[in-house]
Amino acid sequence: MTSLIIDTDPGVDDAFAIALACASPEVDLLAVTTVFGNVPLESTTRNALRLLALCGREDVPVARGAARPLVYPRVQEAEYAHGSDGLSGRAHTLPDPSRDVVGLDAVALMAQILRDAAAPVTIVPIGPLTNIALLLAAHPSLHAKIERLVIMGGGLSGGNTTATAEFNLWSDPEAAHRVLVEERVPTVLVPIDLTFACRVDRAWLSRLVAAGPLGATLAGLTDDYVAHYTKFFGYECTILHDAIAVAEAIRPGLLRTKTYPVEVDSTFGPGRGTLIADRREPDIIATFGAKQARALDIALETDVDEVRAFLLERLATG
Template structure:
């Protein structure tokens, strides 16, 4: 039975791989793709999401624009060094087949209200601002969410935004705090495991010779950071955890979010007064990459 999901995303090279996998693997019924500013600005993330759906022949799936500003802070600088100014390092996608809808938080709330309780999971690949708006503005639908699986944070590994903070959570610490503190079941996939999942050049070359397999090879090719292996496949790990959580070593921890103004704003705090959250702290990298490959057959 396919998992019914909403993908909240800011594509982004690794987001693009995650979306292609979700659409090609046969494991997901993608109800919609909601967009957020993060890796790049909202206009570009929205165009990239629409282009990926059009490439996969899934113009029936709506793209819904979300917010372009954090809950209370200024938007961080673009991550152009990794993803390029267009988010895809110059790789061209078809023009979106349909114009995007507007108002991602309201759209998510409406989808939840019209569905069986617990039947929709949210796969969050970027800053959590859209989801935080749902939590704060539509509290009547929150407990209808099955699970939120989030790429974000770090427990023991160094940060990629501040010394101990990760980019998605640092982009909107207040939103991360709202989502993690909500009554919804939340699973966090942090840098501790995503940094261990990388595709080497042989893996990339051996991806299936399908249209989306070839696009994945192209995306991963520009995501190679030393000519031998990719940067971490952060966002695809969310999709893998949704299908087969046994790939990951998951522990329940009580967590809070640092809401300060220093460079580590957004870092995860292990705190006995915090909310119990499932956190992936280990991963079977070989199994993860093997499962990822199946999405491109």
């Protein structure tokens, strides 16, 4: 059994990720915590509550987290891809939740869960890393209670928000630097290089719709998202970024990693929010006397058909 906390900014792909965790019998979903991101915090929190209601998991506590980055304000959200409510304007099609957020904020709830856990817990951050940076900074004694972080974010071959920066890291580069560079908690980073490769087409979504009411409802949330990625790739498809990270958390090793020293650009130039991985051979790095950055496990390969089949199998039976 995998004990899991999801830190999220729903978001269409976040909806699939939450549903995947709820539909997986080997997962003990301990909490969902929310953060600003695709849309403002009020909307991401409401969407998380509604998604858990859809999945019949209102027993899972939801806590509200950071409404803004650690230091500097952002200049945009992701309504261009996710719609004004984060769910392609279709959030109203989800059930109204019967429960509200718990009395603790996101960091306090995660800390309480870690403190009380009999075994280490996996945390899956699939939005900006603000909550996670705060957790790691405020509770260093709890680092050992984290099995690993499985983070969706970054891109080695380019960005989706700027030429070089991916949305989650760009949204709070200072938090991303803290989590990915300064800390030493076991971490797998799932970048857009891999999530783009795992994109699903209209035929996959049609099979999901035919599988049952949960799949049909999830697919119904994708209109704006599909339209966005259709322009990007030139055919009808969508990217389930965050669900790929949750899949790895559920089935460790589903994604194959390579380990590289990394940095996150937190300057104010055109590279702000960029993940920089040093892919040179270690002896080359040593030859030039370069400072050794943190070595991070980055998921860059997988059996794409296996990932698509796994997602469809779980979401079709959820």
